[in-house]
Amino acid sequence: MDNLINLLSPLPWHARQSLTFDRGLEFVSWRELEKGLGAQAWFCDPQAPWQKPTVENTNRRVRRWLPRDTILLAIEQKELLGLAQRMNATPRKCLGYRTPAEVFREELAKTSGVQ
Structure with a gap:
């Protein structure tokens, strides 16, 4: 959780x-994350993928490069970061054909009062 806290901490509070x-099980230490970020954790109901459709769609996209039986611990961090960058630079229909990176920067700027 420390790595995730360190990654998200620089973001403005309203973005986290x-x-x-x-x-x-990957978020079994969610209370530590909540405390470290000063954020509130929410959990989807079991077997309810419609509660997080964007996550489900992203998981399908990840499977294009990493099949379900991939052992993630065997993949170098550099490769995972490259995949994340590629996905964040891919335009999405649900974002008006903008990239997730573009939309994230725009939303941060709007909510931070920075144009």
């Missing part, structure tokens, strides 16, 4: 005030 998780 809530976190939504599914019921996976």
Whole structure:
């Protein structure tokens, strides 16, 4: 959790005030994350993928490069970062054919009062 806290901490508070998780074991230490970020954690109901459709869509996109049986611990961090950059630079229909990176920067600027 420390790595995630360090990654998200530089963001303005309004960009990290809530976190939504599914019921996976990867966030078993969610209280530590909540405390470290001063954020509130929310959990989707079990077997309810419609509560997080963008996450489900992103998971399908990840599977294009990393099949379900991929052992993530065997993949170098550099490769995972490259995949994340590629995905964040891919235009999405749901974002008006803008990239997630563009939309994130725009939203940060709007909510921070920076243009």
